[in-house]
Ligand SMILES: Nc1ncnc2c1ncn2[C@@H]1O[C@H](COP(=O)(O)OP(=O)(O)O)[C@@H](O)[C@H]1O
């Protein structure tokens with residue numbers, strides 16, 4: 001589909017949005033002329049977001065270094081990485097707020113930079129740091145945000161306000177951080193957007209509300225909504241995400257279903273031994289560290305019995321076996337820059 005937009009506003013206007021990280025739009029910088037339009041790159045049928053080899057620098061700092069991300073229709077896709085990894089930068093490119101330096105980005109069969117008006121009718125965004133109009137009540141803000149997206153589902157809106165125990169009569173300036181997040185979450189989930197882009201949306205929510213959030217995102221998924229959910233906490237994504245992409249230093253270092261990723265985790269064995277082992281006795285172990293009489297090892301799940309059998313003759317003073325967890329995979333991916341297994 002070939003689309004042309006000709007921006008007629010030549011002055012810079014400031015549109016206040018409730019989102020702290022996009023407080024103003026410089027219309028000149030989003031002005032598009034027909035000459036800039038290119039033929040759209042088709043995306044695969046089942047993908048809602050398809051990013052290939054995306055690069056973005058801020059001055060001499062390269063925030064995104066060839067990032068690939070594919071989000072399939074109807075899935076909840078977890079976007080996991082520590083602070084500073086490049087999650088928000090990627091999301092800002094997807095929202096048409098930042099222009100990429102290189103790579104291809106397709107979103108709902110459009111180009112986020114060129115088709116910004118069309119695409120924003122079909123998606124809803126929740127940032128990690130919501131700021132609201134100070135004099136407007138939460139309820140008014142929810143309705144205004146809904147109206148910007150072509151209306152919202154009133155019954156669902158009321159249900160969400162209830163479930164999040166949000167008082168919609170308070171004014172923006174009176175809300176705590178957690179309550180401002182709730183306003184944006186309710187507005188996004190009450191809309192009929194087919195794509196939700198949620199950038200660390202639960203920051204400031206207490207654990208009870210975190211649970212409500214998990215439930216309402218699961219409900220959205222049942223309605224067929226596609227969700228990109230970024231987080232720096234593995235536990236938050238573990239129950240919700242169909243697939244995960246793990247980002248480090250502007251690149252995806254691991255991507256797959258939870259089952260795929262779980263398959264890569266290892267059991268951690270810690271032992272205190274009577275005798276110092278000979279490395280030749282430890283072939284069953286993946287990674288081993290020996291510190292005096294203490295041994296710490298990561299072992300493939302199917303080698304645990306063999307590993308413990310190898311330790312037994314050395315005299316076990318104590319032994320702990322920790323089951324594989326995604327948290328341990330996450331830690332391993334961020335542990336060591338020069339580990340070839342990590343940087344592949
Ligand atoms: N506008 C900007 N100017 C300069 N550096 C930026 C800008 N936005 C982000 N960065 C840098 O890019 C890196 C990635 O940031 P970000 O995408 O916000 O990470 P995340 O959302 O994963 O925490 C960080 O080192 C951050 O300091």
Ligand SMILES: [Mg+2]
Nearest residue numbers: 087088089200
């Ligand atoms: Mg961020």
